[in-house]
Amino acid sequence: MREPLLSVRNLESYYGPITAIRGVSFDVSEGQIVTILGANGAGKTTVLKSVCGAMEPQKGTIVFAGCNIRGCEPDWVARQGIAHVPEGREIFPFMTVKGNLMMGAYARHDRGGVERDLDVVYGYFPVLRERHSSQAGFLSGGQQQMLAIGRALMARPKLMLLDEPSLGLSPILVKEIFAIIRRLNQEQKVTMLLVEQNANMALRTAHYGYVLEVGRIVLEGACEKLTDNEDVREFYLGVKEASVRGKKRWKRTKRWR
Amino acid sequence: MNALEAQAIAIAGQSTVPALFWHRVTSRPDKVALREKNRGIWKAYTWGEYGEAAKAVGCGLIALGLQPGEHVAILSDNNKEWLFCDFGVLCAGGISTGIYPTDSPAQVEYLINDCDAKYLFVEDEEQLDKILAVRERTPGLRKIIVFDLEGLRSFSDLQVVSFAQLTALGETHARQHAGAWEGRIGLSKPGDVAIIVYTSGTTGPSKGAMLTHRNIVFQIGALARVGLPVMDTDEALSFLPLCHVAERLGGCYGQLATMHVLNFAEAPDTVPQNLREVAPHILAAVPRVWEKLYSAVTIQLKEATALGRLAYGAAIVLGRRAVACEVANKPVPYVLRAARAIADWLVLRNIRIALGLNRIRWAITGAAPISPDLIAWYWAMGVRMYEVYGQTENAGLATSNTPRTLKIGTIGQVEPGTELKLSAEGELLLRGPHVFKGYLNKPEKTAEALQDGWLHTGDVGAIDSQGFVRITDRMKDIIITAGGKNITPSEIENELKFSPYIADAVVIGDQRHYLTCLIMIDHDNVVKFAQEMNVPFTNYASLCRAPEVQALIAREVEVANKKFARVETIKKFRLIDQLLTAEDEELTPTMKLKRSLVEKKYGPLIQDMYAPA
Numbered sequence: 001m002r003e004p005l006l007s008v009r010n011l012e013s014y015y016g017p018i019t020a021i022r023g024v025s026f027d028v029s030e031g032q033i034v035t036i037l038g039a040n041g042a043g044k045t046t047v048l049k050s051v052c053g054a055m056e057p058q059k060g061t062i063v064f065a066g067c068n069i070r071g072c073e074p075d076w077v078a079r080q081g082i083a084h085v086p087e088g089r090e091i092f093p094f095m096t097v098k099g100n101l102m103m104g105a106y107a108r109h110d111r112g113g114v115e116r117d118l119d120v121v122y123g124y125f126p127v128l129r130e131r132h133s134s135q136a137g138f139l140s141g142g143q144q145q146m147l148a149i150g151r152a153l154m155a156r157p158k159l160m161l162l163d164e165p166s167l168g169l170s171p172i173l174v175k176e177i178f179a180i181i182r183r184l185n186q187e188q189k190v191t192m193l194l195v196e197q198n199a200n201m202a203l204r205t206a207h208y209g210y211v212l213e214v215g216r217i218v219l220e221g222a223c224e225k226l227t228d229n230e231d232v233r234e235f236y237l238g239v240k241e242a243s244v245r246g247k248k249r250w251k252r253t254k255r256w257r
Numbered sequence: 258m259n260a261l262e263a264q265a266i267a268i269a270g271q272s273t274v275p276a277l278f279w280h281r282v283t284s285r286p287d288k289v290a291l292r293e294k295n296r297g298i299w300k301a302y303t304w305g306e307y308g309e310a311a312k313a314v315g316c317g318l319i320a321l322g323l324q325p326g327e328h329v330a331i332l333s334d335n336n337k338e339w340l341f342c343d344f345g346v347l348c349a350g351g352i353s354t355g356i357y358p359t360d361s362p363a364q365v366e367y368l369i370n371d372c373d374a375k376y377l378f379v380e381d382e383e384q385l386d387k388i389l390a391v392r393e394r395t396p397g398l399r400k401i402i403v404f405d406l407e408g409l410r411s412f413s414d415l416q417v418v419s420f421a422q423l424t425a426l427g428e429t430h431a432r433q434h435a436g437a438w439e440g441r442i443g444l445s446k447p448g449d450v451a452i453i454v455y456t457s458g459t460t461g462p463s464k465g466a467m468l469t470h471r472n473i474v475f476q477i478g479a480l481a482r483v484g485l486p487v488m489d490t491d492e493a494l495s496f497l498p499l500c501h502v503a504e505r506l507g508g509c510y511g512q513l514a515t516m517h518v519l520n521f522a523e524a525p526d527t528v529p530q531n532l533r534e535v536a537p538h539i540l541a542a543v544p545r546v547w548e549k550l551y552s553a554v555t556i557q558l559k560e561a562t563a564l565g566r567l568a569y570g571a572a573i574v575l576g577r578r579a580v581a582c583e584v585a586n587k588p589v590p591y592v593l594r595a596a597r598a599i600a601d602w603l604v605l606r607n608i609r610i611a612l613g614l615n616r617i618r619w620a621i622t623g624a625a626p627i628s629p630d631l632i633a634w635y636w637a638m639g640v641r642m643y644e645v646y647g648q649t650e651n652a653g654l655a656t657s658n659t660p661r662t663l664k665i666g667t668i669g670q671v672e673p674g675t676e677l678k679l680s681a682e683g684e685l686l687l688r689g690p691h692v693f694k695g696y697l698n699k700p701e702k703t704a705e706a707l708q709d710g711w712l713h714t715g716d717v718g719a720i721d722s723q724g725f726v727r728i729t730d731r732m733k734d735i736i737i738t739a740g741g742k743n744i745t746p747s748e749i750e751n752e753l754k755f756s757p758y759i760a761d762a763v764v765i766g767d768q769r770h771y772l773t774c775l776i777m778i779d780h781d782n783v784v785k786f787a788q789e790m791n792v793p794f795t796n797y798a799s800l801c802r803a804p805e806v807q808a809l810i811a812r813e814v815e816v817a818n819k820k821f822a823r824v825e826t827i828k829k830f831r832l833i834d835q836l837l838t839a840e841d842e843e844l845t846p847t848m849k850l851k852r853s854l855v856e857k858k859y860g861p862l863i864q865d866m867y868a869p870a
Contacts, residue, residue: 025795
């Protein structure tokens, strides 16, 4: 078997005295979309921030394309080919749309390549071409999310980290964004690590998944398997066996098997 | 039993549970009886309120048509309503039965039909769903009463009544029929069945042990008889399931004799916090709880500073030495006494505070075998722990260690007023006012258990010259290897459980050439170990598979093996790679592995250990 593109082992991160993730291990193979599911505060964002270098984990190893990148500066990590699409989009609101996209290519020097990629991004997100000269802050939420993904794409990453791309978007836009994510993976061969609360969308999009609870991985498996898992169905997909009374409020204990 | 003897069994002149309860309610109405945490605040209930609530429940049941001698079941975690209902039922002349909240709908159906319960109390929506799923097959059941209506606002059903409706009905009934309540209380006779306690039933269906008022009133006087003092200002924590005989007799009914204050733990997983908040004066728990507290200390210690570890080590050694003198009834040398006092003040006291054992006068362990080393550790820690022995069929206590008679590693001497002897096969036999009336609907099982007035406990043991009893094992659990050697698995299992990384173990080897063992790891502590040692894992199964974890457990097994002869050592082991919860059939409600079930369920794993290499 080939070495996974990203391989995280025993990652531990703290916010001050509070442990956010406690010994998390997972793999992302090249060409895959891997998702990490979890409730609020499970530590999903912390995992991504630790991978991209924005946070320095206290323990563990993060091996990307054969070298340990744990504790490296985020700009250096980005140059190695990891692009982060942060939670809440975080575009530069006072720059133009095109300016934002070019920020994604900041570290690149092949002007011809950048031009071609700009076209590719515009191809995926025609609305960005239409509004390329307007201020990014004036875009709608969905367009901003597209811009954030486009900006990441401009770095020609080997691995894209997507933090809750569905956040605050209407169901139709969520569908659209996820369709594009799937296409980017298939057509542009971008490997993706996707963190989501919208478990339904994430499981349909990704190939492999991990369930994170209070800083620990409790379950892993191929997405079809996870979708069939009793606990995932009840706690993440909201599927409930109807009780005798027709509805049921209580939840049984999680077992993760 | 003659009339004179029956007369003698009374507390405060009362010889039935309802009479004694009502005597306490009327004689000390303003004293605190119970405490329950409500929205983060411990709320106290006096004996007067306790009595009022029980009366409302009891009269409500009478109004609904409960006849004396009919059965009522309670399906709930420990809370004040549990006790209100229990005493309501008993005072109204009914017989009450507890059902474990972790039981499945099928088990609930079996229990209700077995005791022919006419009324069922359920805690909440979750427990209600269990009975609704099977109620077509429980034709005897008249009404279901729900404590907590959360999530049931839009639900209505002719058979289902809320707890508030029942008590309102009861209050009206009590006003209209003055004296009816007291009349019902006077109806019970000491020889009548008061409660049914179902044994966990490791093989076959659960058996309902019938305990009479006489059994209970006799047994709640046991603490006083053996010399374990309780004061009416003492605090106790109720956290073992009330369906279990230990908590029912020791906690709920024991309070009628000793009048201490009972505090309810919020939930099974908040017990450590509640323990710290309540800091009980007296505490009875099962070995699993004591093992957990001990491993919490050992694990915490690994994170302590070198100085802290050194101080702890020294303090425990001093404690052990002093205890060795005390246990042997020898005076403790002055130097040692002084050194221990300092160590206690600097180190041990703080550990006791952290555990919530800072006010403890004495502690009891029972209901399962425990490692003598663990008891010695608690003594060294400054906690006076007494091992007791008993079973459902004798309503709790049968033998106990006491402040006057203590021998660690034994289950103590026979309870005063009762008899104990060994059968020809070495089985412990009990006789006295504590022996139960028999199993409900199971005459042949009763005939097996009760022969010529002697209760056959199923435990094999020995009695030494001073009358201290040592239990070897359950009779049916004793392993005879292919080499013909008799081995008592529980001794080995206890040694294994002493490790903070092993929660429970089942030793196998009957008719085999060597011993093997299935191990359930202590999830929290092993996860902690994996994290510290940088062992990558994802879920429970992958944690169990990790070579480092396997090696860790192998080391722990080796440590235990050193204490045994060669034939008694564990040659191979396997980890149970599923996280088991109380809902799983493999575990008893007190979280012990059920031997026969585990052996059956993990058959392939066992075969694998005996497969030729």
